[in-house]
Amino acid sequence: MVSRYSIVIIVLLCVGCSVNPVTGERDFVLMSEQEELALGRQHSQQVMKAYRRYDDPELQQYVQSVGDRVARVSHRQNLIYRFTLLDSTQVNAFALPGGYIYITRGLLVYLNSEAELAAVLGHELGHVTARHSVRQHSLATTTNIIGSLIAAASGVQGAGQLTNMLGTGIVRGYGREHELEADGLGVQYLINAGYRASAMRQVISTLKNQELFDKKLAIEQGREPRAYHGVFSTHPDNDTRLQQVLSGAGASSVVSGTTGQDTTFLKKIESLTFGDSEKDGIIRGRHFYHPEMNFKLTFPSQWLILNKPNAIAASTPNNDALMQLTLEDLNKKITPKEFLRIRLGITKTLSEKPFSVGQLAGYQAIVNGKTPYGQGKVRIAVVFDGLRAFVFFATTKRADRFVEVDKQVLTSIKSFSRLNAKDRKVAKELKVVLVKVGQHNKSIKLLAKNSPITHHVEDQLRLLNDLFPNREPKLGDLIKIVR
Incomplete structure (x- = not known):
């Protein structure tokens, strides 16, 4: 006998079909084009809260013009496409529903021709034209509904979560196919826009080289290697992608037609920022400089420094000790000690005392707390600077190393100071x-x-x-x- 849950699933599959703009076949989607555009607008605002536009109007316009040239030969020419260059060191490009496409300066700097830029943008265009995010969203939505039905029927509260996890696995699996499809579409768009299709192969090779280099760094730094588009990557292994592209659309064009240097493109990206930006702070050896916030900090010798969007982190080469600096706004007239109690919620300490860094007031403490290594001792320090509080955390993997590392951490904290003229020359x-x-x-x-x-x-x-x-x-x- 067919259950009512089976009927619901059948109904979902029936009503959720629409024609794919690329293939002309019916796809399972639960979102209209208007809803897709609204989702893109919403998510684009979130992206621009997390990133900044790269401050170069001429280069922004160039990226837009290359994207427009490729978009004019795409399957969804009725959409308005926005191509944005982001001020980020990440080696990345991504697309949102409805025509919002982004590339980071961290990827652009490694490209060597306009055709390669067009290949990156063409690949991301393929995600939009084939409605990949919409199809994934629809599958995930249906999986959640089915999971809730199973949970209600079985009385097993975890069933929804289990089915959702399975759905995520399916979505990521389909994501692999989507990436290959986007590569194929990108090649078609390159050819139709008058670019050499071999540029797609070159871009994939560039990404592979980035991964190989990061694996080398990861071994040296005792960490997991990063992957293009994240750790749980939807991009297939680059070797596989390369073979798929070569045997896909425009294969004969992909492997032929190599040309000399694109000097026009190279001159377009001359003066592009490489590495850290002054807006986010500059790492030079052991030293971190922030020109806009007017401070510098010296980390312990040999420690690896990572400049994150919301924190400065550093760790020992074997990752058995770490420290982090974050910035908090002050909203009430309180002391550093009160900040520790009220804002950080710390009431029990192993030791605590006031201290100063130059003319700046601070407060420090050692507490027992949860760390990335488990339960252990944590050094906490707060330094007030005008309307801001600089908050330091540090800990160790092994308890018997805490005292030794803590001395280095305190020395680092007390190195906090204003930039002088010499520092500003270095912090470029x-x-x-x-x-x-x-x-x-x-x-x-x-x-x-x-x-x-x-x-x-x-x-x-x-x-x-x-x-x-x-x-x-x-x-x-x-x-x-x-x-």
Whole structure:
């Protein structure tokens, strides 16, 4: 006998079908185009709360113009597409429903031709034209409904969560197919827009090289390697993607037609910021400088520093100790001690006392608390600076190392100070500069000699110029360095 739950599922599948703009076949979706556009508008506001537009109107317009050229030959030419360059070091590009497409300067800086930029934007266009996010949203919504029905019928409260997890797995699995489809669509759009289709292959190779380099760093730093589009990546393994693209749409075009340097493109991205921006703070060796907030901080020797959007974090090379600095607004006239009690909710401490950093008042304490390593001792310090509170946390994996590490952490906290004229000279953004390869700079080793890049200089210069892992530039070529 067919249950009422089966009938509901059948009804959902029947009413949730619409014609896919790309394939012309019926797809399972529970969202109209108007709802899709509204979802895109909503999510675009969230994106711009998390990111900034890169402050270069001319370069923004260039990215938009390349995107427009590709969009004009896409399957959904009725949409208005917005292509935005984000001020982020992340190597990333992504699309929202309804035509909102983003690329970070962290990815743009590694591209070497307009065709490669068009390939990135064409791939993301493929997600929009094929309504991938809408299809995933519809599948997830249906899975939640079915999960609730199963939970209600079975009385098992976890059934909804279990089915939702299964749904997420299915969505991510379909995501793999979506990525391959987006690659194929991107190749079609490249060809139709007059770009060489081999640029898609080159972009995928660029992403693969980024992953290989990050794996090398991850081993050195004792962490998990990052992946393009996140740890739980919807992008297939790059080798697989490469083979799929080569055997997909426009395959003969993909593997042929390599050209010389795109000097026009290279000149467009000259002066692009490389690495940290002054708005977010600059890392130079052990030192962190924030020109806009007018402070600097020196971390313990050999510690690895990570500049996050909402915090500055540092850890030992083997990741057995860490510290973090966050910034909080002050809303009431309270003391650092009261901040510890009221804002941080700390009432029990192992030790506590006031301290000062230069002319700035602070308060420090050691508490027992939850840490990334489990339960353990935590150093907490608060420093007031005008209308802001700088909040420091530090802990260790092993209890027997806490005293030793705590001394280093306190030294670091007390290094907090205003920037002087010399600091401001050091705390400048690195910018892309083009140089012509000649006898005096004919190798990456020679180019790396005076580079301000602080680590793996040769690797990073090779990544910038599509020479990774061990190729050398050609005499007469324009090559990207940073200054």
